[in-house]
Amino acid sequence: MTKKQTILVTGGAGYIGSHTCIELIQAGYQVIVVDNLSNSSQESLKRVATIVGCEPVVFYSVDIRDQQGLEQVFSEHAIDSVIHFAGLKAVGESVQQPVAYYDNNVSGTVTLLKVMQKYAVKQLVFSSSATVYGDPQTVPIQEHFPRSATNPYGRSKLIIEDILMDLQQSAPEWQIALLRYFNPVGAHSSGQIGEDPRGVPNNLMPYIARVAVGTYPQLSVFGNDYPTPDGTGVRDYIHVVDLAKGHVAALHAFHNPQVPHLLAVNLGTGQGYSVLEMIKAFEQASECKIAYQIVERRAGDVAACFADPQLAKELLAWQAEKSLVEMCADVWRWQQQNPKGYR
Ligand code: NAD
Ligand code: UD1
Numbered sequence: 001m002t003k004k005q006t007i008l009v010t011g012g013a014g015y016i017g018s019h020t021c022i023e024l025i026q027a028g029y030q031v032i033v034v035d036n037l038s039n040s041s042q043e044s045l046k047r048v049a050t051i052v053g054c055e056p057v058v059f060y061s062v063d064i065r066d067q068q069g070l071e072q073v074f075s076e077h078a079i080d081s082v083i084h085f086a087g088l089k090a091v092g093e094s095v096q097q098p099v100a101y102y103d104n105n106v107s108g109t110v111t112l113l114k115v116m117q118k119y120a121v122k123q124l125v126f127s128s129s130a131t132v133y134g135d136p137q138t139v140p141i142q143e144h145f146p147r148s149a150t151n152p153y154g155r156s157k158l159i160i161e162d163i164l165m166d167l168q169q170s171a172p173e174w175q176i177a178l179l180r181y182f183n184p185v186g187a188h189s190s191g192q193i194g195e196d197p198r199g200v201p202n203n204l205m206p207y208i209a210r211v212a213v214g215t216y217p218q219l220s221v222f223g224n225d226y227p228t229p230d231g232t233g234v235r236d237y238i239h240v241v242d243l244a245k246g247h248v249a250a251l252h253a254f255h256n257p258q259v260p261h262l263l264a265v266n267l268g269t270g271q272g273y274s275v276l277e278m279i280k281a282f283e284q285a286s287e288c289k290i291a292y293q294i295v296e297r298r299a300g301d302v303a304a305c306f307a308d309p310q311l312a313k314e315l316l317a318w319q320a321e322k323s324l325v326e327m328c329a330d331v332w333r334w335q336q337q338n339p340k341g342y343r
Contacts, residue, residue, distance in 0.1 A: 194334030268307025
């Protein structure tokens with residue numbers, strides 16, 4: 001019997017990480033999670049084990065900036081590859097606390113890379129973001145489009161991408177996938193795990209869900225004067241389970257000799273929806289009225305952002321499959337079953 005591949009998942013207790021753990025375990029991987037729980041709860045991993053029907057997920061409460069702590073993990077397990085989700089992700093907070101963002105995201109990644117080098121682990125899947133395209137001149141966005149940053153969070157992703165490109169160039173045996181996510185939404189179809197933002201959500205979908213359960217009286221729609229069909233912002237919403245599967249596809253691609261050792265790939269659906277279309281879709285899924293008012297544009301927002309998903313299809317043999325109806329229905333199930341998230 002061949003040995004199971006062991007994958008270290010940093011930030012694995014978080015929203016995308018926990019969904020990815022499910023897909024990894026179901027695909028036959030051994031999963032080790034490192035997370036400092038700064039934006040998550042270990043409860044998500046307990047539920048992962050319940051959903052999959054497996055032993056408790058191996059978990060280390062370690063900060064990725066803690067080199068000794070990370071080295072202990074690498075010394076206790078023969079890790080084959082790393083999927084690196086750990087990071088801070090709130091754009092507004094990053095403008096207020098840039099040093100904390102560069103420390104956590106950039107220094108944390110550098111520490112992780114040092115430990116990977118020391119233990120000769122040379123396969124890495126990194127959570128990048130469509131934010132690296134800044135304000136795109138045209139849509140759909142292709143991977144060769146110019147990159148830029150409009151805030152410290154986005155700049156931390158750009159810097160990490162550059163570090164990883166430099167590393168791969170210096171050591172071509174490294175295999176690195178930069179996965180640029182568009183807008184992850186949705187929840188596991190069991191309703192047991194989902195997005196659990198702390199405090200007031202910054203993103204559209206969790207905010208809509210909280211209006212639907214009555215936590216907030218109404219949604220503020222940030223501008224209706226964009227050059228889009230109905231004037232509201234257009235985004236490429238992708239179901240988190242599709243996104244999670246994209247990570248398994250990236251690991252598989254590492255074993256395909258046709259695939260280059262450095263990949264930068266969009267993970268999106270290729271389909272854009274406006275804010276008003278999202279409200280309508282959620283109303284249909286939940287049978288709740290979503291009250292909203294139009295307010296000023298949010299600083300830093302772009303009019304339209306959606307992916308050309310073709311490269312992921314070619315290189316990873318992956319494409320998003322779940323519809324907007326499923327995204328909304330799954331968020332609604334999670335929100336209803338867990339009105340207070342994991343608490
Ligand atoms: P999340 O906050 O739910 O998950 C991130 C996890 O990393 C959390 O569990 C947090 O506790 C952990 N973490 C943070 N800093 C850490 C550190 N120093 N050491 C150890 N653990 C740490 O966020 P998510 O939505 O699951 O995002 C995962 C990754 O994907 C992030 O890197 C994020 O920037 C990126 N991303 C997210 C989105 C999105 O909309 N959710 C879009 C594009 C990219
Ligand atoms: C935001 C982040 C981006 C990150 C992405 C995915 C900002 C400026 N950008 O992008 O860096 O990669 O999330 O996590 O925060 N909207 C409302 N009302 C709300 C919330 C959102 O109208 O209460 C609108 C927005 O103007 C936008 C759309 O809904 O048109 C989606 O917003 P959001 O979910 O925050 O995602 P992004 O703006 O794409």
